[in-house]
Amino acid sequence: MLTLTVHEARIAMGRPFRHARMTRRETASVLVAAEYDGETGWGEAAPREYVTGESVDSVLAALHGRELPDAVVELLTAPVTEALVGLAALGLPELLGEPGRPAPAAAAALETALFDLICRRHGVDGLRALHLAGYGDVLAPEPAPMPVSTVLDLSGAPVARLSALSGAARAAIPHVKLKAGPEAAPVADLVAEVTALLPDATVSVDANCAWEAEEVLAQAPRLLAAGLSWLEEPLAARRWGELARLRRAGLPVMLDESFSSADDLAHCTAHRAADLLNLRVSKCGGPLQLLELARAARTAGLGVQLGVQVGEVGPLWAVGRLIGTALRAPVAVEAGRQDEWFPDLPPLTAPAYRVDRAASRAPALGGPGIGLRPTRALLDLCTPGFRRPWTAPRPDAPHPARPTAQDSPPEGRQ
Missing domain, CATH: 3.20.20.120 (Enolase-like C-terminal domain)
Structure with a gap:
């Protein structure tokens, strides 16, 4: 079973960051842990309404409420190259958005988490994975x-x-x-x-x-x-x-x-x-x-x-x-x-x-996937969001029902 655990990260910054349109004094991110078969991949969205029209609340809503195709789970049992090429082809900004209004920040959190998870399941470092996904011409x-x-x-x-x-x-x-x-x-x-x-x-x-x-x-x-x-x-x-x-x-x-x-x-x-x-x-x-x-x-x-x-x-x-x-x-x-x-x-x-x-x-970080995991210190600074399971489909099974939120997700893997 694929499970998403979502955290909201609003952390005070040591100094403000100012530009012509606003002053930022705290972070505004959504962390996503994608867990499958004992392994976890991590992703993050940093939505900005003046850039993509998204907010932390809209990202949380998209990750919780949008239906995704069975192919999301099927990627996790596919060979690594097939999985990475398939991930790139999903069109997550459109799948997580509304008609005519893609949700690229929400998609970034999910795509990064799934990319990290696929790499970790196959023991593949991130740069090799990007080449396997078909982007060697720009790397x-x-x-x-x-x-x-x-x-x-x-x-x-x-x-x-x-x-x-x-x-x-x-x-x-x-x-x-x-x-x-x-x-x-x-x-x-x-x-x-x-x-x-x-x-x-x-x-x-x-x-x-x-x-x-x-x-x-x-x-x-x-x-x-x-x-x-x-x-x-x-x-x-x-x-x-x-x-x-x-x-x-x-x-x-x-x-x-x-x-x-x-x-x-x-x-x-x-x-x-x-x-x-x-x-x-x-x-x-x-x-x-x-x-x-x-x-x-x-x-x-x-x-x-x-x-x-x-x-x-x-x-x-x-x-x-x-x-x-x-x-x-x-x-x-x-x-x-x-x-x-x-x-x-x-x-x-x-x-x-x-x-x-x-x-x-x-320097490069190295290691499988994105080469990084959140620490307990970061997760303790976050607000728990929800935990959403997807069940791997069977050929004769009906489409799984839309999951509901839970108040207290379990701790993320370190």
Whole structure:
């Protein structure tokens, strides 16, 4: 029997993370444990309403209430390659969503948990599993420590933070993302200061949909002269024609909130609205769905960045690390800042979160699946959600009845 145990993770962060549209002071994640035949795989969703329209409550509802095909359970007894290819083909964002409204964050939690479970049942490490699933064309054959971007939000002074680093640490930074405020005018001067400090790094600005096209166009010459590498999501989401105007003015554009699906990619390419896409596991529907979109982006001639959701607590950053250590030629890779967000907590995962900040590198985790499990400390900080069983179908059996929630799920496996 396949059983899902779901936990809600709202954990206070050691410092707030601010951008033009909001300030985040706690995590907002859903952890999923997929248990089958004595083994457990782990997944996580970090839903954001302004990105995919999902919330923690909607993810919980989708994972509890949606009917899924018998193939979900059948994958767990299939040979490993068949299981992984079948998992990629399930279309979980649509299955867990409503007509016309996919649920990629909910899908990411379930796909990651099932991916981890399949790998652990077969003793297969995560990168080999991604190759077996058919994504070798967008992945290197072996993992390598990934170069980690520095993301500077509005909670501190970016230039002061960079100036406080040693010269060697600054020289090791491959990319700086600057979170912007609600106005475009001051940003060019900030970009110029950062590029002067880090002449060998690329520098981007993320406006989180806060600006209007005319003010961006007015600042375009100054931004380009300051050394801007690209502008991430400057306008309200999916303003395809206006994004194309920015590109015609010479500004390289990256999509984030405007992009989470193949439909978004089709609109983007039809309007020539972007040069780059920000791929994040939680908004793209899971690791396999993300790699499918990475492949489609490359076919369309678009570059990609591998991003994170602020406040990822475990499985999401682990599967992002798995992809980030092997993805071919991303323009930048983010790794989160769990060392800043949870400085006073015991390790939330085994192995614990680690980034070499002096070298701006993050190593692969290794091991089967995503290479990580939540610790008891993390699960104790979570609110129990529910436990949902699926019974493996028999050829002559009727479709199983919809399960009901239980108040107190058993402890997750360590």
